[in-house]
Amino acid sequence: MSTPAAGAFELWRQDDHGTRFLVGCYPTLEEAERRLAELTRTQHKQSYWITPAATAAPTTAPRPERG
Numbered sequence: 001m002s003t004p005a006a007g008a009f010e011l012w013r014q015d016d017h018g019t020r021f022l023v024g025c026y027p028t029l030e031e032a033e034r035r036l037a038e039l040t041r042t043q044h045k046q047s048y049w050i051t052p053a054a055t056a057a058p059t060t061a062p063r064p065e066r067g
Contacts, residue, residue, distance in 0.1 A: 008053035011035055013046050025053055 009032040011023040023039070026032040032050045039048055 010051050010053045011039075011048065012051065013039075013048050016045055023048070 009026050009029050011032050013021045013023050036048050036050060
């Protein structure tokens with residue numbers, strides 16, 4: 001799975017135990033919705049949702065200046 005690009009969408013799943021999994025990253029909302037539709041055709045008790053992909057890189061706290 002590649003790093004999501006700006007404007008990308010993530011498809012998530014939550015199982016019966018409350019554990020959340022990233023199903024995949026999709027370049028458009030339409031593609032994410034198409035995959036969501038495929039996964040929800042069966043009558044599983046899983047929950048699925050789509051979110052905008054996180055595009056910001058992790059940051060670290062600045063180092064204190066030495067005085």
